[in-house]
Amino acid sequence: xxxxxxxxxxxxxxxxxxxxxxxxxxxxxxxxxxxxxxxxxxxxxxxxxxxxxxxxxxxxxxxxxxxxxxxxxxxxxxxxxxxxxxxxxxxxxxxxxxxxxxxxxxxxxxxxxxxxxxxxxxxxxxxxxxxxxxxxxxxxxxxxxxxxxxxxxxxxxxxxxxxxxxxxxxxxxxxxxxxxxxxxxxxxxxxxxxxxxxxxxxxxxxxxxxxxxxxxxxxxxxxxxxxxxxxxxxxxxxxxxxxxxxxxxxxxxxxxxxxxxxxxxxxxxxxxxxxxxxxxxxxxxxxxxxxxxxxxxxxxxxxxxxxxxxxxxxxxxxxxxxxxxxxxxxxxxxxxxxxxxxxxxxxxxxxxxxxxxxxxxxxxxxxxxxxxxxxxxxxxxxxxxxxxxxxxxxxxxxxxxx
Numbered sequence: 539x540x541x542x543x544x545x546x547x548x549x550x551x552x553x554x555x556x557x558x559x560x561x562x563x564x565x566x567x568x569x570x571x572x573x574x575x576x577x578x579x580x581x582x583x584x585x586x587x588x589x590x591x592x593x594x595x596x597x598x599x600x601x602x603x604x605x606x607x608x609x610x611x612x613x614x615x616x617x618x619x620x621x622x623x624x625x626x627x628x629x630x631x632x633x634x635x636x637x638x639x640x641x642x643x644x645x646x647x648x649x650x651x652x653x654x655x656x657x658x659x660x661x662x663x664x665x666x667x668x669x670x671x672x673x674x675x676x677x678x679x680x681x682x683x684x685x686x687x688x689x690x691x692x693x694x695x696x697x698x699x700x701x702x703x704x705x706x707x708x709x710x711x712x713x714x715x716x717x718x719x720x721x722x723x724x725x726x727x728x729x730x731x732x733x734x735x736x737x738x739x740x741x742x743x744x745x746x747x748x749x750x751x752x753x754x755x756x757x758x759x760x761x762x763x764x765x766x767x768x769x770x771x772x773x774x775x776x777x778x779x780x781x782x783x784x785x786x787x788x789x790x791x792x793x794x795x796x797x798x799x800x801x802x803x804x805x806x807x808x809x810x811x812x813x814x815x816x817x818x819x820x821x822x823x824x825x826x827x828x829x830x831x832x833x834x835x836x837x838x839x840x841x842x843x844x845x846x847x848x849x850x851x852x853x854x855x856x857x858x859x860x861x862x863x864x865x866x867x868x869x870x871x872x873x874x875x876x877x878x879x880x881x882x883x884x885x886x887x888x889x890x891x892x893x894x895x896x897x898x899x900x901x902x903x904x905x906x907x908x909x910x911x912x913x914x915x916x917x918x919x920x921x922x923x924x925x926x927x928x929x930x931x932x933x934x935x936x937x938x939x940x
Contacts, residue, residue, distance in 0.1 A: 664752075
């Protein structure tokens with residue numbers, strides 16, 4: 539069976555690899571000239587096996603008035619009169635009550651565990667170099683009430699077999715000595731020793747090359763998909779903007795926020811909205827943290843990726859294609875400088891990035907056949923957990939096609 543995988547970020551590359559490993563003939567397609575140049579290019583770099591918390595939550599619902607009033611620098615929601623956006627927003631709010639939040643979160647955690655196991659299998663098979671390491675993660679809580687509020691979720695995750703521990707600030711500093719110089723309020727932390735990190739863009743490049751060499755996947759980069767050809771309601775070919783159609787048996791759309799350009803043929807794409815985020819990458823220097831950090835109050839994630847140190851954060855639900863907003867990036871940079879003084883100053887080079895993470899209202903990715911065209915499948919909507927969930931969702935997709 540010839541399968542086209544549309545989108546060469548972490549989800550698309552993972553899907554192409556597992557489908558080819560299952561014996562299918564695979565063509566990996568992307569509008570960019572190389573894999574991993576979209577939302578995977580400079581994301582937080584964290585593989586959060588034990589942190590799959592859905593974005594729509596009781597805490598976010600309580601905080602919504604402050605967000606809409608622009609009093610929270612970590613979030614921005616730009617309201618617009620768009621039917622898809624308004625429906626997505628209503629569905630998002632419907633997932634915020636506690637019971638639905640935990641149902642979504644536990645489902646995401648199970649998918650993350652599938653990803654973790656697939657990552658172990660992949661690393662045993664392939665000698666990939668993408669600065670992967672099990673670094674552990676500390677979620678930093680600003681005060682005693684917020685730390686206490688995290689305890690029930692930690693207990694639920696422990697009951698699922700996940701290793702999470704609540705630490706005092708002194709205990710957290712013993713795990714990561716750089717916290718002694720951290721300028722943000724830290725009453726304690728939730729420590730997850732088994733979480734990992736790495737360079738997602740390098741992962742995309744390395745895995746694409748490995749899959750091409752080992753499983754003979756074809757690559758069609760620099761080609762923009764504009765639709766599908768069908769016969770009797772079944773897919774027959776993928777159509778491009780500037781070249782001849784590609785005859786295929788199946789197409790898998792993993793194109794991140796660009797999936798919305800295919801809504802005419804793929805109504806499932808309406809369930810995905812982009813959530814913009816930002817990152818700043820500088821050279822790692824002595825005194826910077828080695829353990830991954832997430833500042834819960836400021837919504838900042840810090841990661842030491844090889845010789846680089848990265849901060850990523852912000853969640854902006856804005857018009858698709860809004861692009862790089864200098865004022866939002868400035869908030870990220872100045873907040874990071876304030877809590878980790880010296881780590882982001884006077885760098886001889888730095889990388890500024892923003893990307894649109896595709897998200898469903900439930901935060902659980904959409905892995906399903908199209909309702910409109912037989913032979914078209916969707917694997918999208920992973921939000922801020924794209925790399926964490928990529929291999930697990932690719933495994934489910936491969937099982938579905940099997």
